[in-house]
Amino acid sequence: MYFFKAREEAMADYVIHVLQAEHNEKTAKKLAFNPPCHDWGITAAFYSAIHYFESWLFHTKHKHTETSILIDNEGKLKYTPHAWREKIVTDEFTRRGFKAFRKLREASGIARYLSFSRIGRSSIK
């Protein structure tokens, strides 16, 4: 009984990641090509990729990025979640997969912090 309950809970984590990934992906498709909201569209695409990644990670030894970060001698996390996730992506994915994931993070950051001031103001009605 415990086994089935544990398995059910485990699958829920996987399913939640997939559902969230799909939701973010739909949001990304709606917003990414509609300035000035393109910044959140690209960000939604990046977080969709993160949830797809986490759904894959759930069936590996890591299970979750946040809970698998190594701890130092003082009991503190050694790395930020983004850095740790990118290390796993580097170690486990192909060059092509790594570059696709990293491009989304870069585009997301650039769009959020650096593009609105240039194109955003003229688009606001």
Add this chain to the structure above:
Amino acid sequence: MDLTRIYRGLVESKVELEKVFGEKEEIIYLEELTLLIIEQEYSRYEKVKSIYVQKYRAELQVQVLLSIDEYNDELMENLLDTEYDIRKRFSCLTFTFLYPPVRNVEREDIMHPEARCIFSRQEKKLWQIM
């Protein structure tokens, strides 16, 4: 210590560094070697304006400032190829890399005061003139 000479020699991995320096200081030398390679690899790109690094806990955070003002996919492809190679080569270290496009504007104000500049194209030009 001539880190460039070491880099160009045989010492390129954590295990080899341990043999040379011992466990205690090996990670410091490894990080310094990594920074040298980061500087060498990224300074090849004309659009790389400067490179800053800072340590956050055990993580090396690298910011490669670009003298462009909008996203350039071809450049990003090349930068990420370089990043992937560095990550694979120094797989015992954990990094973050960021590539903010700052054009020709001085945007060093976006850097943390403790961040260390390991490359500046302007300084390199002055140095080359001398």
